[in-house]
Amino acid sequence: MAYVSIADRDHEIEHHDPQTFITKYIWSQDHKVIAIQYGLTAIFVGLIALALSVMMRLQLGFPDSFSFITPESYYQFVTMHGMIMVIYLLTALFLGGFGNYLIPLMCGSRDMVFPYMNMLSYWVYLLSVIILLISFFVPGGATGAGWTLYPPQAIAPGTPGIELGIILMLASLAVFIVAFTMGGLNYVTTVLQARCRGMTLMRLPLSVWGIFMATILGLLAFPALLVSAIMMLLDKTILTSFFMPAMISAGEQLSHTGGSPVLFQHLFWFFGHPEVYIVALPAFGIVSDILSTHARKNIFGYRMMVWAILAIGGLSFIVWAHHMYVSGMNPYFGFFFATTTLIIAVPTALKVYNWVLTLWQGNIHLRVPMLFAIGFIFTFIHGGLTGIFLGNVVVDLPLSDTYFVVAHFHMVMGVSPVLVVFGAIYHWFPKMTGKMYNETLGKWHFWMTFFGTYSIYLPMHYLGFLGVPRRYFSMGTTDFMPESAHTLNTSITISAIFVAVTQLIFLYNMIVSLRSGKKSDPNPWGAATLEWQTPDNPPKHGNWGHHLPEVHRWAYDYSVPGYPDDFIPQNVPASAEAPAGRDHGIHH
């Protein structure tokens, strides 16, 4: 049977508008509503994780000053902060949030290919969040094993939350992965099958490319986490020994024998390293689109950018053991993984060059989304370069397990993607809500967040050089730590509190603008991508009214010579353009 694309069958498909409040906003199958559900839930748990980080910084900055921070609760804060931020905030927000919102709109589709499964994906995600949050309140509390959950310590006496906390953590992860898989299959299928006419793969905006590749990484990587979570659950509950060797606890022999703690680390990082790019690639894509739109200039080297996304995605599966240089694995692995890790720096560097070259000879409008996008380039350069220290196996020896690692991954995987998240929220706020945010408050939010986070993490690298270990409840007197290092810790804590409080400006801006912001123009930035060309603003269910759009050009026709406007939307036919049309926008 001949294949007929979904776009070509659009007129045969009946479109039902949801009728009731419940089907419209609660059990909604509309990708835009699901995106906002995902986004709000992720931001909600993200705020909890932010509060947890403030608590741990209080202990580090002012040791022994707060009776509610014990070693137990400290390690619980550390663990839950990390896990929530990486999985339940960033992964969920970029893919479940932005992926859901942008893919159908940018591809010119009416919705995800499987709307019902898309709805289930959100509700299962919410279930995983609820299970996670319950673990704070069970006897013994949440797990304090560190977000990496390394066995034996994650399920052995001496660690908080080995009663129920760890079980709920592992169960929540398994449920999250189910949710992610339902969403992820949808995103991939929609990108491949439901693009509108004329939307070839090489005309896709980079946001879609980034989210698409990240989703593929997730579909391949999360199963490794799933099996490790299940095996650890078995080790914990029915005393199997997948990861548990024979060991002593408080002088008594435990019943485990023969398991391998290092095996867990391989499985974990086989997931964990692609996870970095599951967060980074959507950020790469989104930031490319924001830069291009607000610089009024095509993204520089589009094809190179697409290939770099694919190359980074592929390479991300063969670098995982650079997290394990000092884990006790066979040391000869170091040669291989250091080499692959430094190779991945090349396509990543090219992306940075291309962002900066996009600004070159542009017409740069420094609106709030652009400020965040350029701020991202700065922090990402910083975090990427410190990654080269840790990727180079001998340099990792002194720095591994120190604050240098903490500073590095917060710079590259915390601050950088979060700046993109903010930039993206400001950028698409007019589309999602039909309202305009307050520009002044947005700028204040940027400046305070940007400087604040840098003043947290730049000095933190130097604690790492000094050799200060991470995951220490308190330093006490450590002979190589001068008193000034403790003062530095205090100042980092003050910066962290400052940044946390600053986020109230963002929340205030969002809430007030949503209620009483000015009505926004349907395409306030003059963007060329399809989501700005919808007949309604915000787009209604089905996105496109009676007729699907048809695409005639790439996503970056900005400032085309001879054309009166400084942008040409993707759905404008070539004939409407004065001089010779540029199909792919690429000179041949």
Next chain:
Amino acid sequence: MPLAVALIVLVVGSLIFHFMSPWYFTDLASNWSQIDTTIDITFWVTGFVFVAVNLFMAYAIIKYRNKDGAKADYDPENAKLEWILTVVTTIGVAAMLAPGLFVWAKFVNVPDDAIEIEANGQQWHWSYRLPGDDGQFGNVNGKLITNDNPFGMDADDPLGQDDVLVTSPEVHIPINVPVKFNLRSKDVLHDFAVAQFRVKMDLVPGMETYLWLTPTKLGTYELLCEELCGIGHHTMRGAVVVDEQADFDAWVDSYPTYAETQAAAAGNAAVGAAQYAVCAACHGQNGEGQKALNAPKLAGQSAWYLKSQIKNYQNGLRGARDDDPLGKTMAPMARTLATDAAINNVIAHIQTLPDNPAPSTVTGVESNGAKMYAICAYCHGKEGQGIQAMNAPRLAGMTDWYLANQIKNFKAGIRGEHPTDYYGKQMGFMAKAMQDEQAVNDLVAYINSL
């Protein structure tokens, strides 16, 4: 425009911070100067990229910021430029990777003349084993580990008889001799890390890992566990002392071989009874303790703990500070027990004394104390019974006013601050986390209820 200025300020500020920072690598005390060289190369390459790309970006923002009537250039691709950037980046990456791999090859291959020392990790202590005169380690097996055989030595292995067992968190190594540390863990993951040596490696239960170094500077270096190992992770500290060869040899000789530990005679309670007369003056005829004389109860306390504390008094780890007058009265008493045998005899006698719970004298809110005790229980046991493997003495049923005093001493740094009192330092960490006297009383009140 402010953004471009901000970027320039951040670049310049980062450079100033880097060059002015008092927080930087510790002075190297091992042969791994090549690691430092690789770091320097990495700094130059990455530093150049950081400055160049960011300043270029700032320049672009200034030059091409939106102006009335301005229009951007239309310039989708520039294959030549992209190739040049690819090649230059690859060269820069290779310049960092190549020396790195070269040095790593040295780290992986241990020199043939390296001496071997085994470092053992457990929650939250270090101990060590040396191969003895035959230069070979005897078999060990985790299944054989007991309180009396903390290393899990195989009694039938002749190679193990002369192994030297160091039950202290402090290890010595000889200067300018390559040392290979064989790393083993009894329970969870740990990590052997000394900042001044640069190298580190995890300890993994069920397998043996290693690292090697040649110490180049005499001194005492703090050993830290750097792999999260539970709530006591931050207290898992030790020391590596770099000695001249002769001092190292003397240090080795000061520890018993496995055979010697097996042959050590049990104490003689009858002989000890006579010596105990001195103790009885304060601690009471039955070791029940006397508050009026500030003497704690001894009866029922475990032998290993009594022995370690008598040694601490003898060696100045306790009772040597002017702000510890009570400890100072005990120190000379401890020194009257001149030999190990004498100590063992007295303790053997104390073990025969009736163990009646001491009367409660401290009052506090038990429920508050119960919450705090959750942390204590990790080492001292849920019933406060004490756990030898955790180096944690019995608390329940002992004199409570003494317990409260000692917690305050730990908190105030009167006890646990001596540089070689590693176990005391751990307790200091815990005591300092307690907020005030009321918290101490609440805790002790709960321990009274156990």
